[in-house]
Structure formats: structure tokens, C-alpha cells
Amino acid sequence: MANSRKIIQIFLASPGDLQNERQTAKLVVDAFNKRWADWFDIQIELVGWEDTFKRFGRPQAQINLDLDRCEAFIGLMWRKWGTPPGGDYTSGFEEEFERALASRMKSTRPEMTLFFKKIDDEFLKDRGPDLNRVLAFRQRVIEEQQILFHDFENLKDFEDKLNDWITHYVKHLKKLEDTTAKADEKAPSLGSVPEKSEATNSSDTLLSPQGAQFLRHFVAKTERDQKAHPIEAVDVARFRLLAGMIGVASNDEDFLGTHDANLLFQSRDALDLSRREMMGLVDSGLDSIASETIPFWHWYDTVKGGDRSYLCVSTLVGPQGQRVGALIAMRLIGEPIVPLEPLGPDDETAKRSFFTSTWLSSRSSERLKTAALQYLSACGEPEDLPALKGEYDKRNYQTAAAAADAIIRINLRLSREPEDLERIRGVVSSGFANFSMLDIEFLRKHGEWQDISLLISMLDRPDTSATLLGGILDDRTLEAVAQAVYAIGKSRFSELCKEKMPPRLLQRILGLASDKEVVGLSDQELTEIYHSDETHVRKAILLKSVRALPKTRLKRLLKEQLTQDRLRYYNVSYWLDLGITLTRKQVLHVLEMSSRKP
Missing domain, CATH: 3.40.50.10140 (Toll/interleukin-1 receptor homology (TIR) domain)
Structure with missing residues (x-):
């Protein structure tokens, strides 16, 4: 290069x-x-x-x-x-x-x-x-x-x-330089206008050849009769992508909206995007990865190639939102820290500690520190403990809890004594009052199909033993009811999903489903759940889909999602894209990370 x-x-x-x-x-x-x-x-x-x-x-x-x-x-x-x-x-x-x-x-x-x-x-x-x-x-x-x-x-x-x-x-x-390594890629097909006759040195220009050519086509279209030559929404989305990429230091940070990013993803096979444009889409995906509404993984997989350090380096440079997003992405797929190539025997920047010290330095925002601590909680090593203890000792109310969690989880991974885990579970679960769990447990073991509606109705009954822990007790009841309903109805799982119940209960039941039960749902049944009004219900079935379904079926479901006329939810595109693009090992790690509360 x-x-x-x-x-x-x-x-x-x-x-x-x-x-x-x-x-x-x-x-x-x-x-x-x-x-x-x-x-x-x-x-x-x-x-x-x-x-x-x-x-x-x-x-x-x-x-x-x-x-x-x-x-x-x-x-x-x-x-x-x-x-x-x-x-x-x-x-x-x-x-x-x-x-x-x-x-x-x-x-x-x-x-x-x-x-x-x-x-x-x-x-x-x-x-x-x-x-x-x-x-x-x-x-x-x-x-x-x-x-x-x-x-x-x-x-x-x-x-x-x-x-x-x-x-x-x-x-x-x-932001000012054309960083594309593919200057000889073909220009996008957006109609025909005469080429600019003067030669330009691409290394000194703000746009790649593809981007500059697209803009000339786009501007030419704006000067034509719109009825005869309408501008497509995807063209506007690409225009906004390019506009954000050529901002200078005094401009706001570039940001591509969720709808525009999804339009470009939908048309990805028809567009001839430069490497720099795809890097812009990666940046937008990192900015919004926590919302799970922008397809990120396809662009990331295309841009990174064989560079295993891409996400690691992205945590060190760029706007804060993208650095935070890179840490979230690393946590989701279990990406290890890839040390940089040493420049000499005493080069500190080549060590793992360079990353942790940079993430947790006084110049980092609390948001970046928190994302780093959550990553280290999932992927940290024993050598990270001094930095984590240093952050915890600062007693910063915004980061202390996350630092403590990371310290505990690393120590748990080091421990081979089963009683350690059991002891923590006991501490977490202590103090709960008995909330008529015997009734629910009895129905779980011995109930029949008609008892499902009885169990569902129990969620609306007043709590006669309410305390200051009422919110936690309600959550335990919900989980117990979900376990009981699932135990009774799992043999008729497709029918169970159509039963009238609160969305929070359906979310829990979907989370309990086996891979075989999800595979047994038809495309139409899956699509109906994908169009639930509740984000958490959609995510629950999507997590199960990317785990259980083969990539060929995920591609078919994504195509249906992108081509149908009804309202689309962007987190559906995000998760189906993830399941199609990532390896099986990475998908499983994402699912493990998603099951944890940061």
C-alpha cells in the first residue's frame, strides 16, 4: 500500500x-x-x-x-x-x-x-x-x-x-484524504454523463474515483426533469454517505442515518462502492452498533480482509462513538486484543497493556471506559487485573461497578472450584420472598394445555406479598411462568407462539426454545414474529434464528424482509446480516455476549 x-x-x-x-x-x-x-x-x-x-x-x-x-x-x-x-x-x-x-x-x-x-x-x-x-x-x-x-x-x-x-x-x-487502495475500480452505473476531461491525482483528492464519478452523475440527475429521471432513495443515501466523509476538522462528526444505511445495504449487490465508502459504512455501523439497527457485519467483513487487528486499532483512533462501537463489536464476537508489531525491545505500544492503559486513561471519556470495562469483563486476562483494580480504586461512580464486575469475572475464569460460582449465585439470589412459587412449579410438572391460560392469567394478579423488592419478585414470577408454559406447550411450539400472551412472556418463552423447535417454525411463522411491535420479542426470535437456521434459510428470510412491502424493522436486517456474514464460532460468541447484561 x-x-x-x-x-x-x-x-x-x-x-x-x-x-x-x-x-x-x-x-x-x-x-x-x-x-x-x-x-x-x-x-x-x-x-x-x-x-x-x-x-x-x-x-x-x-x-x-x-x-x-x-x-x-x-x-x-x-x-x-x-x-x-x-x-x-x-x-x-x-x-x-x-x-x-x-x-x-x-x-x-x-x-x-x-x-x-x-x-x-x-x-x-x-x-x-x-x-x-x-x-x-x-x-x-x-x-x-x-x-x-x-x-x-x-x-x-x-x-x-x-x-x-x-x-x-x-x-x-x-477525513480529507482519499484512502482507497482500489483506484482502478469501475465507476458506478447511475446513468451516463460525459467524463471530466482534466486528470486528477487520486491521492490528493477528497473522494475516490467511484465517489467522484457518482457525484457527477447525481448532480446531472438533479438538473433533469424529475418525472422523467427520478432520483432514487438509495442515490440520496449514497450522496449523504459521501458528504459525511469529506468533512474537515471544523465540521461536525460525520454520521449516516439508520434509514440511509439500510437502503445502501439493501442495494449492496447493485452498487459499486469504493473501499473508502465501505469504510464509511463500517464507521456508521460502529456508531450505531448498540442500537442493532444498521447492518454492520457485511461491510466489516468486506473491509477488514485478513487484517485481524482492524477492530483493535479502531478502538484507539477515530471519533468516540466509533471507538466505543469497536469495543462493543470485539466483546460480541470475542475478538482478542491483537498486539501491534513491536518497533523494538522496549516498545510499550506493542503490549496488551498499551490498549488497556489507553482505554482507561484520564483522557478517555466515561463512556469509552465503560465499554472497555465491559469488553474486559468478557474477554479480559489476568494481566489486565492491575489496570482494572486501578480503575476501581478511583471510586468513579460511573465506572466502579463495571470495573468490579470485570475483576470478578476474570477471577471466576481463573477459578476451577465449583463452589465459587455457587457462592456468587447464592449471594445474587439471597433475600427473595416466597411468591407462591409452589403453585407455578406444580403446574410446570403436572399441567396440561388448558392450564397455559391459567398460568398466563397469574401475571395479572395483584401481589399480596409486595415489598420494596416488588419489581424483582415480578421478574422472578415472569420467569417461573415462562418455564411452566414452555414445559407444557413445547411439544406444540408453533401453536404456543400464536397464543395470546404479554410480549414479555413470549420473549422469555422464545428464549427457552430449542434449536429444533425454531427450525420447525415455517418461514411465514418466523416472519410474523419478526414483525412483532415489541423490539425484545423480535430480538429473542432473531437470536434463536441465527443460532439454529442454516445460512441459506437466513438469506431467504433476509431477502423476504428486504423485498416485502409491509413495514420493516431494522434490527431484523441487522441480526440476519450478522448470521449470514459471521462464522459459526463468532455467531455463538455473539449470542453468549448478548445473553449477558453489560
């Missing part, structure tokens, strides 16, 4: 007293390129006076030409101001800074930032002319409030802060 990367030149300006920092900056950029260049399709090239010196003996005019070609400017300052280059400026750094600032004021380019190294008190006592100029410059930057700057104390602090800035900068650039 190296030949399709966008090269971003960053100019590094500093006086001569920061040689170690300049070498560190070079190492930071090299490490960033090795780690992330393929992911972002962007490679950083650091430009400085050293390069000019090798060729031309360091003439300032040539350095300025190198500066003018750069997209970003990084300035380093400590105690020295620098030597005069000749002309109106007192140092080469001053000329480079003023030149970059003037260009930025005219064209918003280059992006600029400054790093000031901490000055020890002993130097402040006897400043001298150089240090006075440095301090005056720093004060000017503070007062003008035009350039973001950072203070650092040592090389490690500088390395961390520079890496953060470069990562943040490139993440914004990602």
Missing part, C-alpha cells in the same frame, strides 16, 4: 540547542510511520535544516523553500534564540516562524504548533539576550492566542506529547 499513501511534510524548526529533541522527533515520526502509515494511508516526512545543510551549506533561502512545501510546522524552543540569517530577522527560527504564520493567515496552511522546553530557575536568574528573546516570544504566543503550544520537561515528556499531536493531526487529515 505504500505507493498509495499521501505524503505529509512537516517542517521542524528550532535553534541549535535542541539536537536531542530533533533526533527524538525523527524517531517519533519513524515509529508513527511504521505503526500507522498503512492504517491511515498517510506517511509523515520530517523536514528540517539538516536536510538543506547536506546539500547547500544551509542557505536560509533554500530552507524557506523547503518550508513552503510543508503542510505543518513544528517549532521547538528552549534557551537559545538562534543566529541571524541576514536581512530583517534576528534568527533563522524567527524567519521560519513568521513565514509560516503569514502563510497560515492567508491560506490556513501550514498547521502550526510549538513546544517549549522547561527552563530551570538557575538560567532564569541570568537570562542573557537569547533567553530574553525566547521568553518574549513565548509571551507573544500566549497573548496572541493564534498558535497552540505545549510545555515539556524532558525527552520522554516531549516524545509523548509530540506523538499525541501528530496522531491527532493525522486523524483529522484522514
Whole structure:
């Protein structure tokens, strides 16, 4: 992929007293390129006076030409101001800074930032002319409030802060660059309009060739008579997808609506989407994965190819909603943390702890931390326990419970003593009052078909032993009734599903059904339940469907769902797509995760 990367030149300006920092900056950029260049399709090239010196003996005019070609400017300052280059400026750094600032004021380019190294008190006592100029410059930057700057104390602090800035900068650039690796894909068929005659370098454009061609067709359609050349809903959906993808840093985060995403999924076989467009659909799916209304798994499977680290990396970069979604997706399919390729023996970012420390850092939102804790609760390892205990010890009311749950579940997975699990079950179930369970249990063992209506009616009876735990007691009663009704009616399961009962009871009964009983339902019977007004009823039968039904039947049911004229529910498309796309092992893990309450 190296030949399709966008090269971003960053100019590094500093006086001569920061040689170690300049070498560190070079190492930071090299490490960033090795780690992330393929992911972002962007490679950083650091430009400085050293390069000019090798060729031309360091003439300032040539350095300025190198500066003018750069997209970003990084300035380093400590105690020295620098030597005069000749002309109106007192140092080469001053000329480079003023030149970059003037260009930025005219064209918003280059992006600029400054790093000031901490000055020890002993130097402040006897400043001298150089240090006075440095301090005056720093004060000017503070007062003008035009350039973001950072203070650092040592090389490690500088390395961390520079890496953060470069990562943040490139993440914004990602929206602006054409990251497709398939520039030779065919353009979409949306009618015929003349091609643009001028050539364009696809690596410098905001859109892929497919996206740009589609937009030309789309705009041409808007100028025609709408009765003769109507615009299809799927075309509008793709237009919105592309519009969201070309936003710049000052725009809102891009977001594709649920209906548009489903329209594009419905027409996926007829559309010639670029890789970048499919990545946009992956991002939209991650944004909405918790709602289970946008088909995500098809686009994810298509885009990731053989890259096992795709979701892992997605938890580290991008908008918060997508990072949270990536953690949810990893939890659902049991995706392990895939360590990054080490850059050296002491490279911390190649370790598992790099992921957990990033997820749980002070810079992460509580929402991201909670998603990470829920993932670690399901997939955590013993080595994650120190980070989890550290989060729990913070006593943050928004994350403490999730951290405690993760610690408990990891310890349970380590334990081979059955009494440990039984002890926790006893704690969870303690304190419940007896709510006439003997009657329900008796009917479960000895009841007949006509007793089903009696059991259902018990849910509407007043609770004569109501306490502050009434809500929990009602839930236990519901579960007990569901068990009894299912025990009586499972031999006539298709008839049982048609019995008049509260949706919450039908949901529980569907959850108890065996694979054989679900397979025995006809397509029409399944479709009728898929169209229940209750989301939880639909999800219960969908979870059973993706577990029990072969992919050929799931495809047939999805086709029926997408082509029928009646009202469609998007979580039906989501789950059927999941069952069709994922492997059997992944589907089973999703079902296990879905049965747990986060």
C-alpha cells in the first residue's frame, strides 16, 4: 500500500540547542510511520535544516523553500534564540516562524504548533539576550492566542506529547484524504454523463474515483426533469454517505442515518462502492452498533480482509462513538486484543497493556471506559487485573461497578472450584420472598394445555406479598411462568407462539426454545414474529434464528424482509446480516455476549 499513501511534510524548526529533541522527533515520526502509515494511508516526512545543510551549506533561502512545501510546522524552543540569517530577522527560527504564520493567515496552511522546553530557575536568574528573546516570544504566543503550544520537561515528556499531536493531526487529515487502495475500480452505473476531461491525482483528492464519478452523475440527475429521471432513495443515501466523509476538522462528526444505511445495504449487490465508502459504512455501523439497527457485519467483513487487528486499532483512533462501537463489536464476537508489531525491545505500544492503559486513561471519556470495562469483563486476562483494580480504586461512580464486575469475572475464569460460582449465585439470589412459587412449579410438572391460560392469567394478579423488592419478585414470577408454559406447550411450539400472551412472556418463552423447535417454525411463522411491535420479542426470535437456521434459510428470510412491502424493522436486517456474514464460532460468541447484561 505504500505507493498509495499521501505524503505529509512537516517542517521542524528550532535553534541549535535542541539536537536531542530533533533526533527524538525523527524517531517519533519513524515509529508513527511504521505503526500507522498503512492504517491511515498517510506517511509523515520530517523536514528540517539538516536536510538543506547536506546539500547547500544551509542557505536560509533554500530552507524557506523547503518550508513552503510543508503542510505543518513544528517549532521547538528552549534557551537559545538562534543566529541571524541576514536581512530583517534576528534568527533563522524567527524567519521560519513568521513565514509560516503569514502563510497560515492567508491560506490556513501550514498547521502550526510549538513546544517549549522547561527552563530551570538557575538560567532564569541570568537570562542573557537569547533567553530574553525566547521568553518574549513565548509571551507573544500566549497573548496572541493564534498558535497552540505545549510545555515539556524532558525527552520522554516531549516524545509523548509530540506523538499525541501528530496522531491527532493525522486523524483529522484522514477525513480529507482519499484512502482507497482500489483506484482502478469501475465507476458506478447511475446513468451516463460525459467524463471530466482534466486528470486528477487520486491521492490528493477528497473522494475516490467511484465517489467522484457518482457525484457527477447525481448532480446531472438533479438538473433533469424529475418525472422523467427520478432520483432514487438509495442515490440520496449514497450522496449523504459521501458528504459525511469529506468533512474537515471544523465540521461536525460525520454520521449516516439508520434509514440511509439500510437502503445502501439493501442495494449492496447493485452498487459499486469504493473501499473508502465501505469504510464509511463500517464507521456508521460502529456508531450505531448498540442500537442493532444498521447492518454492520457485511461491510466489516468486506473491509477488514485478513487484517485481524482492524477492530483493535479502531478502538484507539477515530471519533468516540466509533471507538466505543469497536469495543462493543470485539466483546460480541470475542475478538482478542491483537498486539501491534513491536518497533523494538522496549516498545510499550506493542503490549496488551498499551490498549488497556489507553482505554482507561484520564483522557478517555466515561463512556469509552465503560465499554472497555465491559469488553474486559468478557474477554479480559489476568494481566489486565492491575489496570482494572486501578480503575476501581478511583471510586468513579460511573465506572466502579463495571470495573468490579470485570475483576470478578476474570477471577471466576481463573477459578476451577465449583463452589465459587455457587457462592456468587447464592449471594445474587439471597433475600427473595416466597411468591407462591409452589403453585407455578406444580403446574410446570403436572399441567396440561388448558392450564397455559391459567398460568398466563397469574401475571395479572395483584401481589399480596409486595415489598420494596416488588419489581424483582415480578421478574422472578415472569420467569417461573415462562418455564411452566414452555414445559407444557413445547411439544406444540408453533401453536404456543400464536397464543395470546404479554410480549414479555413470549420473549422469555422464545428464549427457552430449542434449536429444533425454531427450525420447525415455517418461514411465514418466523416472519410474523419478526414483525412483532415489541423490539425484545423480535430480538429473542432473531437470536434463536441465527443460532439454529442454516445460512441459506437466513438469506431467504433476509431477502423476504428486504423485498416485502409491509413495514420493516431494522434490527431484523441487522441480526440476519450478522448470521449470514459471521462464522459459526463468532455467531455463538455473539449470542453468549448478548445473553449477558453489560
